[in-house]
Amino acid sequence: MTKNKYLSLILIISITFIAPTIGSYATSAFKEPWYSQIILPSFNPPSWVFAPVWSILYFMMSVAIWRVWVNNFDKEILKLYFVHLFFNSTWSIVFFGFHQIGLALLNLVIILIFILILMKKFFKIDKISLYLMVPYLAWSSYALLLNSFIYALN
Numbered sequence: 001m002t003k004n005k006y007l008s009l010i011l012i013i014s015i016t017f018i019a020p021t022i023g024s025y026a027t028s029a030f031k032e033p034w035y036s037q038i039i040l041p042s043f044n045p046p047s048w049v050f051a052p053v054w055s056i057l058y059f060m061m062s063v064a065i066w067r068v069w070v071n072n073f074d075k076e077i078l079k080l081y082f083v084h085l086f087f088n089s090t091w092s093i094v095f096f097g098f099h100q101i102g103l104a105l106l107n108l109v110i111i112l113i114f115i116l117i118l119m120k121k122f123f124k125i126d127k128i129s130l131y132l133m134v135p136y137l138a139w140s141s142y143a144l145l146l147n148s149f150i151y152a153l154n
Helices: 002-016 020-031 047-070 075-097 102-125 127-153
Strands: none
Touching: 002 020, 002 047, 002 075, 020 047, 020 075, 047 075, 047 102, 047 127, 075 102, 102 127
């Protein structure tokens, strides 16, 4: 059982990190020169901040869903997590790939709804998983604010 438990953690982390891999491709392939030409809010962080922050958040998300999985084996929560991850991975494609700031904003609203639903479900199963999602909720809320200002400015 222990071997399978940790194998499931590795599998969840691997699947979770597919999202930023897709996003980083869209970002690197289609970001410039478009991104340099749009108006950004004064509180926009430097580009180098995003990769380490998201890496930490993806790891924390992975551990959170894994803890829920090993404590509950609820396939519905796991499906919900992966659907949420789909929306997470498409944000960079929509924003950087298609340059659709408004649609990316809508995508972020959907992501935040999924995060809140997941956190509510996590609360009933594993409080640590809930707490592991708090930084993700905070950063995604900040991303919503950034995206909103970029939309308004452009």
